Amino acid sequence: MNPYHKPVLAEEVLTYLSPEDGKTYLDCTLGGGGHTELILEASSPHGRxxxxxxxxxxxxxxxKRLARFGDRLITAKGNFRDLKKVLAEKGISAVDGVLFDxxxxxxxLDTPRGFSFLRDEPLDMRMNRDDEKTAANVVNNYSREHLAEIIRTYGEERFAGRVARxxxxAAAKKPIETTGELADIVRKAVPGGGKYAIDPATRTFQALRIEVNDELSSAEAALEDAVDVxxxxxxxxxxxxxxxxxxxxKNAFARKAGKCTCPPRIPVCVCGARKTIEILTKKPVTAGPEELGDxxxxxxxxLRCARKISEQP
Ligand SMILES: C[S@@+](CC[C@H](N)C(=O)[O-])C[C@H]1O[C@@H](n2cnc3c(N)ncnc32)[C@H](O)[C@@H]1O
Known part of the structure; x- marks a missing residue:
């Protein structure tokens, strides 16, 4: 077992990607390399x-773990929103499959980097430790209104206003420095804080993580570019x-599958909708009982998958 991270829906990903010898794949989220390893094995001996x-x-x-694959594994540090630049730097213009996990x-989650409220640790949450913005910067410096908006939008927290206040x-009295301090503040702010099945701090932590790492806009930008390459x-x-x-x-796939996004009142399509992919998973694929247990x-x-279709004139 890979102690760093166990890949999810691995069989399903392999079924859809169906890696082949000699082809080139792009894994936008290497992590512990679980999916990458399976793709390299399935595309042996020359797939990259x-x-x-x-x-x-x-x-x-x-x-280190995947060193046995030699130059069949090409790694790059960066944000996947720059995937076109990364590929260009590696001299690759197009790929045969793309994965985002x-x-x-x-x-x-398991190392003290501030992602978890199950331990008391510095309020960091940066995936890239070269970035400047930490979760402590956000909670101690953003305005109450800005915090409320983030917690409402990214955390889908009903009591976002109360939590932000x-x-x-608390930050006005003394900077909030640890996950434990923040979790306590949130739990006290949510009415009935102690009686929920899910810890009330979960939603605020999710919101902060998304904000610190700019997760949603990175994904939105990268999905468009991934289909292009x-x-x-x-x-x-x-x-x-x-x-x-x-x-x-779902929305990115719908757009790329040619769904018109013009307002209903406009008689002729002006959004330029063009079908470039065929959606392979009408509903998202989820884990089976064995994986759920494991x-x-x-x-x-x-998991959602789509196939690029031949470019239309
Ligand atoms: C769920 S893990 C991937 C696990 C991997 N599939 C495996 O089998 O081990 C997600 C990884 O994506 C990275 N990541 C998340 N957002 C990213 C982004 N915008 N650009 C680059 N890497 C990102 C994280 O740092 C993390 O290592």
């Missing part, structure tokens, strides 16, 4: 994977872990 991650831990770990790895008031016949697979991400994937993280995973 270009793998991106913005976290040095993931790159260091996976480069969005969100954080088990390693990121409690955070701002796919060769006709190539498949894109995207695994998401919460409803906001899944909506972005890997609790698979519970919220949703």
């Amino acid at each position: 994977v270009v793998a991106i991650d913005r976290d040095d831990d993931a790159l260091d770990y996976s480069r 969005l969100g954080v790895s088990s390693h990121q 409690a955070i701002s008031e 796919l060769k006709p016949g190539g498949v894109i697979c995207v695994i998401s872990f919460h409803s906001l991400e899944d909506r972005i994937v 890997n609790p993280r698979s519970r919220s995973a949703k």
Whole structure:
């Protein structure tokens, strides 16, 4: 078992991508390299994977673990929103398949980097530790209104106003520095804080993580570019872990599948909708009972896949 991260929906991803010898794949979220390893094995002996991650831990770990594949594994540090630039730097103009396994790895959750409120640790949450913005910067410096908006939108928190007020008031007295301090503030601010099945801090932590790492806009930008770099016949697979991400994937696929987004009152389409992909998963694929029993993280995973069709004139 890979102690860094256990890949989710691995069989399903392989079925849709169906890697072949000699082809080139792009893994936009290398993590512990679980999916990349399977793609390299399935495309032996000459298939290649270009793998991106913005976290040095993931790159260091996976480069060592997957060293046996030699130059068939090409890694790059960066944000997947720059995937076109990464491929250009590697001299690659198009790929045969793309994978996104969005969100954080088990390693990121299990090490003291501020992603978890189950331990008291510095309020950081950066996937890329070269970035400047930490979760502590956000809670201590954003206005109450800005915090409320983030917590409402990215955390889908009903009591976002109350939570934002409690955070701002606490930060005005003394900067909030740890996950434990923040979780306590949030729990006290949510009415009936102690009686929920899910810890009330979950939604605010999700919101802050999305804000710190600019997760949704990165995904939105990258999905468009990923379809552009796919060769006709190539498949894109995207695994998401919460409803906001899944909506972005669903909408991006719908746009690329030619769905017109013009307002209903306009008689002729002006949005330029053009069908460039065929959606392979009408509904998202979820984990089967065996994987659910084996890997609790698979519970919220949703996989959507699409195939690039030949360019239309
Ligand atoms: C769920 S893990 C991937 C796990 C991997 N599939 C495996 O089998 O081990 C997500 C990884 O994507 C990286 N990541 C998330 N957003 C990113 C982005 N915008 N650009 C680059 N890497 C990103 C995270 O740092 C993390 O290592």
